[in-house]
Amino acid sequence: MSETLHKAGEVSGLAEQVSSLPLLTPLVDISENEKELILTADLPGVKEEDLNLKLENDILTLEGVFNPDENEGDLLLREFGGGRYYRQFTLGQSIDRAAIVATLKGGELVLTLPKAQAAQPRRISVTGA
Amino acid sequence: MFFNRRMYPRMHNLFLETPHWQEVGRLLEAMTQEQPMFPALKLVEQKDRFVLEARLPGVENEDLHVSVQGKTVYLEGERKAPETSNSRYHRQERGFGSFRRALTLPMDIDANAVRASREDGILRLDLPKNQEMMPRAIKIN
Numbered sequence: 001m002s003e004t005l006h007k008a009g010e011v012s013g014l015a016e017q018v019s020s021l022p023l024l025t026p027l028v029d030i031s032e033n034e035k036e037l038i039l040t041a042d043l044p045g046v047k048e049e050d051l052n053l054k055l056e057n058d059i060l061t062l063e064g065v066f067n068p069d070e071n072e073g074d075l076l077l078r079e080f081g082g083g084r085y086y087r088q089f090t091l092g093q094s095i096d097r098a099a100i101v102a103t104l105k106g107g108e109l110v111l112t113l114p115k116a117q118a119a120q121p122r123r124i125s126v127t128g129a
Numbered sequence: 130m131f132f133n134r135r136m137y138p139r140m141h142n143l144f145l146e147t148p149h150w151q152e153v154g155r156l157l158e159a160m161t162q163e164q165p166m167f168p169a170l171k172l173v174e175q176k177d178r179f180v181l182e183a184r185l186p187g188v189e190n191e192d193l194h195v196s197v198q199g200k201t202v203y204l205e206g207e208r209k210a211p212e213t214s215n216s217r218y219h220r221q222e223r224g225f226g227s228f229r230r231a232l233t234l235p236m237d238i239d240a241n242a243v244r245a246s247r248e249d250g251i252l253r254l255d256l257p258k259n260q261e262m263m264p265r266a267i268k269i270n
Contacts, residue, residue: 027223033216040211042223044186044250068251073175077232080169080184107186107250 021067024083026109034121037095037113043085044107051109053102060089062109094119167228168204168252177263179234179256186250187223195254197240202256205229236262 026041043051045066054061064085091097091113099114168183183204185193193206210225237259244255 028220029211029218029223030220031213031216031218037219038216040223042186042250044184047249066249071173071175071180073173073180075172076174076179076235077170077172079166080171106188106247107184 021065021082021084024085026062026064026085026087028087034115036115039089039109039111039113041085041087041109041111042107043104043109044080045082046085046104046107046109048104051104053111055091055097055100058091058093060091060111062087062089062111064109166230167208167224168230170230170232172232172234174235177258179238179254179258181232181254181256183230183252183254184250185247185252188250190247193252195243195245195252197238197243197256200235200237201231201233202238202254203229203231204252 026043028039028041030037030039032038041062043064043066045068046064050065050067052061052063054063062085065082066085067082094116096114096116101112103110168185170184171182173180181202185206185208188206188208192209193204196203196205205228207227208225234256238256239259242257246253
């Protein structure tokens with residue numbers, strides 16, 4: 001049924017570069033319909049130019065940096081700060097890799113991963129005698 | 130959660146009785162751990178103002194209401210779940226629904242001069258201090 005992101009097993013591992021920013025794991029939703037898989041990730045603070053999406057072999061890597069300028073003054077409350085969002089997913093064979101589309105808006109990334117034609121359900125008409 | 134924090138310590142003792150229940154106790158402990166507040170906030174005090182930032186990914190401007198009353202700032206709104214008819218979830222980690230947070234500042238702010246802006250899912254509020262509350266230098270003759 002969903003060999004696509006089925007078992008969407010994440011591959012653990014760190015990116016090559018070392019940075020002083022804390023590593024954050026973005027929260028994601030993954031949904032599937034007949035035509036595509038949709039991966040939505042929360043990446044608050046990440047700008048388009050600081051987002052890096054990479055597909056290598058079957059591994060989709062999502063990396064985004066949020067490195068805010070700290071406001072001058074006395075810090076009274078700090079429930080969040082900058083960080084490096086990082087997460088990897090394994091794609092199934094039935095994703096049409098060339099047709100993946102990503103949009104980033106208001107701190108939310110939406111990745112549309114269309115299924116290859118062969119993986120889409122087909123209706124078979126039955127003609128009776 | 131189903132258990133309030135006051136009854137929890139007593140339950141914890143019960144669960145320590147047998148190894149089996151210890152597991153349940155651990156599970157409960159994980160469940161009752163306080164959920165992070167939404168939205169997460171950051172507050173900085175400057176000489177003449179407070180700067181409040183809130184992490185609000187995926188919340189539309191029309192679903193977000195900011196108000197100020199005296200010393201207190203209210204952030205209210207709703208994060209709407211995406212349309213998901215005829216699709217099924219493999220993973221659902223993000224939360225949706227309405228939220229409300231109130232934050233009381235150390236002093237009154239000038240509600241009319243508050244400015245709000247939003248960028249990449251981070252809301253920034255500029256909250257100038259009420260001038261009457263500001264320290265004033267007094268000239269000595």
